[in-house]
Amino acid sequence: MAEQHTGIGISIRNLYKIFGSNPSAHIEAVKGGMSKTELNEKHSHVLGLKDINIDMPGGGIQVVMGLSGSGKSTLIRHINRLIDPTAGEVIVGDEDVVKMNEAELREFRRHKTAMVFQKFALLPHRTVLENTVYGLEIQGLPRAEQEREARRWISRVGLDGFEDNYPNQLSGGMQQRVGLARALTNDAPILLMDEAFSALDPLIRMDMQTVLLDLQSEIRKTIVFITHDLDEALRLGDRIAILRDGEVVQQGSKQEIVLRPADEYISNFVREVNRGRVISVEMVMSEFAGEPGGMPIRTGTVLEQAARTMTDAGVDEAHVVDADGKPLGRLKIGDVISAMVTPVDHDSVAA
Numbered sequence: 001m002a003e004q005h006t007g008i009g010i011s012i013r014n015l016y017k018i019f020g021s022n023p024s025a026h027i028e029a030v031k032g033g034m035s036k037t038e039l040n041e042k043h044s045h046v047l048g049l050k051d052i053n054i055d056m057p058g059g060g061i062q063v064v065m066g067l068s069g070s071g072k073s074t075l076i077r078h079i080n081r082l083i084d085p086t087a088g089e090v091i092v093g094d095e096d097v098v099k100m101n102e103a104e105l106r107e108f109r110r111h112k113t114a115m116v117f118q119k120f121a122l123l124p125h126r127t128v129l130e131n132t133v134y135g136l137e138i139q140g141l142p143r144a145e146q147e148r149e150a151r152r153w154i155s156r157v158g159l160d161g162f163e164d165n166y167p168n169q170l171s172g173g174m175q176q177r178v179g180l181a182r183a184l185t186n187d188a189p190i191l192l193m194d195e196a197f198s199a200l201d202p203l204i205r206m207d208m209q210t211v212l213l214d215l216q217s218e219i220r221k222t223i224v225f226i227t228h229d230l231d232e233a234l235r236l237g238d239r240i241a242i243l244r245d246g247e248v249v250q251q252g253s254k255q256e257i258v259l260r261p262a263d264e265y266i267s268n269f270v271r272e273v274n275r276g277r278v279i280s281v282e283m284v285m286s287e288f289a290g291e292p293g294g295m296p297i298r299t300g301t302v303l304e305q306a307a308r309t310m311t312d313a314g315v316d317e318a319h320v321v322d323a324d325g326k327p328l329g330r331l332k333i334g335d336v337i338s339a340m341v342t343p344v345d346h347d348s349v350a351a
């Protein structure tokens with residue numbers, strides 16, 4: 001079995017992208033604060049990305065969310081340099097992708113990154129197996145090895161028995177499983193997924209999210225996942241960055257985003273969220289007034305679960321403990337319940 005890579009972090013630093021005939025002529029103005037609208041109206045250039053700084057955790061899922069046109073695809077395409085920036089750095093591991101020459105870039109794309117596309121992008125005249133080996137074929141691996149890896153991942157995404165089918169014989173969900181198997185067969189440490197599940201029906205989409213999370217708990221790749229769907233972002237993201245008009249308007253853990261939306265744009269996104277399933281107990285615990293009272297509840301337990309556990313046990317106080325059982329704080333049922341229901345006024349809790 002091929003060794004699985006883990007933990008290559010990605011650090012986007014001061015990244016700018018201006019589209020147009022002479023982007024570098026406008027970079028100073030944009031750095032000086034010229035707006036997307038002004039750049040467009042006065043100079044007929046499009047501000048794609050403005051001063052993006054994101055540290056994406058190695059081995060975690062970084063979600064990038066935003067409305068259509070906010071710059072999500074532009075951003076993810078900088079990571080394997082399908083798009084060249086106007087300014088800035090894209091540090092992967094300890095290398096700046098922006099500085100790579102053509103040969104280095106080819107190697108990087110082949111061995112370090114794999115992409116999963118919204119439209120699946122399967123080759124129609126190739127079977128599932130032939131589609132899945134594609135990346136290893138390009139890498140020039142021996143055929144037997146290509147097939148062994150491909151069959152393993154085809155099986156892992158739940159497509160046993162479909163190896164010899166053609167894409168048009170498969171449903172959309174199954175085609176995207178092939179897309180995922182193909183990407184995983186490459187054994188690249190970085191997986192780039194641009195709206196990979198957005199074309200799927202809601203139930204199939206949930207299935208695919210589950211498949212991805214199950215696999216990820218084992219493969220621990222660095223996944224960059226683009227979506228405009230908040231439920232998907234909250235389900236998948238270890239970290240979430242929200243883009244608007246080419247700028248990061250907020251980034252953090254899902255809890256930070258739900259508890260403290262930075263502005264109206266994000267409040268609108270998070271208004272309908274079931275907070276009890278997102279926020280965990282350490283976010284609402286308070287300091288101990290005396291000895292830790294009540295039952296222990298592990299960090300990471302979401303409020304809904306904590307409320308149920310405490311109610312079932314008939315207690316109105318518990319204490320939060322870490323993985324080693326060390327008490328961290330006091331948990332009052334009233335605080336749990338009010339955090340589950342209180343809509344957040346972003347002005348009063350601005351971070």
Ligand SMILES: Nc1ncnc2c1ncn2[C@@H]1O[C@H](COP(=O)(O)OP(=O)(O)OP(=O)(O)O)[C@@H](O)[C@H]1O
Nearest residue numbers: 019046047048066067068069070071072073074075
């Ligand atoms: N090649 C290009 N030339 C000019 N403008 C571009 C180009 N590519 C993207 N843009 C513009 O850059 C901005 C960001 O586009 P991008 O495709 O990254 O958005 P997105 O968030 O992926 O949107 P969607 O959800 O619709 O996929 C938009 O204003 C878009 O019109």
Ligand SMILES: [Mg+2]
Nearest residue numbers: 072073074194
């Ligand atoms: Mg896009």
